[in-house]
Amino acid sequence: MKTLRHYLDETACEEPLKDLIELIAYQSIPIRDAFIDNQTYADTENVYGEEQAALDKWADQHIISVLGESGFVKAIASEEQADIVRFPDAYGDYSVVMDPLDGSSLIQVNLAVGTIIGIYRGGDPLQKGEDLAVAMYMLYGPMTVLALTVGDGVFTFAMNSEGIFVLLKEDIQMPEGKLFGSGGLRNEWLPGHQDFISLCEQSGGKLRYSGSFVADFHQILTYGGVYCYPAVVGKPEGKLRLVFEGNPIGFIAKQAGGAISDGTQDLLTILPEKPDHRTPIYVGSRKIIESAESCMKQ
Incomplete structure (x- = not known):
């Protein structure tokens, strides 16, 4: 082999x-x-x-x-x-x-x-x-x-x-699947994110969330869907770090035909301001990320 x-x-x-x-x-x-x-x-x-x-x-x-x-x-x-x-x-x-x-x-x-x-x-x-x-x-x-x-x-x-x-x-292509998982407390989610998760649920999405970003993303890479850790009440910058987590995982997602966003723009185009640059993250199948951005903009 x-x-x-x-x-x-x-x-x-x-x-x-x-x-x-x-x-x-x-x-x-x-x-x-x-x-x-x-x-x-x-x-x-x-x-x-x-x-x-x-x-x-x-x-x-x-x-x-x-x-x-x-x-x-x-x-x-x-x-x-x-x-x-x-x-x-x-x-x-x-x-x-x-x-x-x-x-x-x-x-x-x-x-x-x-x-x-x-x-x-x-x-x-x-x-x-x-x-x-x-x-x-x-x-x-x-x-x-x-x-x-x-x-x-x-x-x-x-x-x-x-x-x-x-x-x-080899040459993995992320499918347009229906798995979804979101960090943050539900009662602290902002309206746009609440609308997006409701859309995932109404579309027959299956909830998958373990608390390990890399493990949850690996499911998304394999089966398609979205992993997100959004902005929440009092924390508009979210929890995850652009430098250590968002960029490497996002680069992999994009190479597999997927996408990554902070809810409004491609995460990979953002220049980090400091090592501890936090950001909301939506990563997964391209069409689902487009839906997430649409909900955030509304």
Whole structure:
């Protein structure tokens, strides 16, 4: 079967970028191995005041250490870090944005969580999502799955019994499905979002929401539909971060024929103002995102 490296060697990626992609993808092995010993909360908060799981901290420190030692990366913007981590002596010229462990509140109940990664050329991680060179995530479920785009379609890989990523699906196209899931408290939803969810329900949509963005998006990638975390009363900027979550996931969605929006515009065209740039997110099948934007504008 075709391995991740075999696939990368068929792309137009430069050799250092292929090596960086592989290096990051295979950190899924030590991260998954660390689950048993990092089940609890760490009695600390991240820079955004959110309670950290022990594995949040472990995965963040592990990936930063590995990438720093690799020499490939000039800068890392991580959801768990207040500031951009820089490596001025790196010989490579890439920057990485990451959510080291998305959905960590689900670790103790053994539901799927993941690692979200974006790679830019150049040492600035605060670029538009449309300028990503690579977007990928590792999903830790019954299988360890890698979803990857280098700007030429979306491919998924599964880790086999020998610890090698092998091709699972190629050139994925997101269907116009009917799954939907929304974050935020229903009684805090704004009128436009309420109208959109009502439209999803009236159209026969099926509710799917686990609390893990990457796991919920993977269902949307496979079956079609929409994942959203909207603006809510008192929080017009929403909850999720453009840099670490919205841009990499949105880039994958768009490469699969889908779309991502903040309710009014393509998220990938927005230049981040800071690492902690929050935004409402609607991501999924293109026609459903158009319907969401129509409801927001009304």
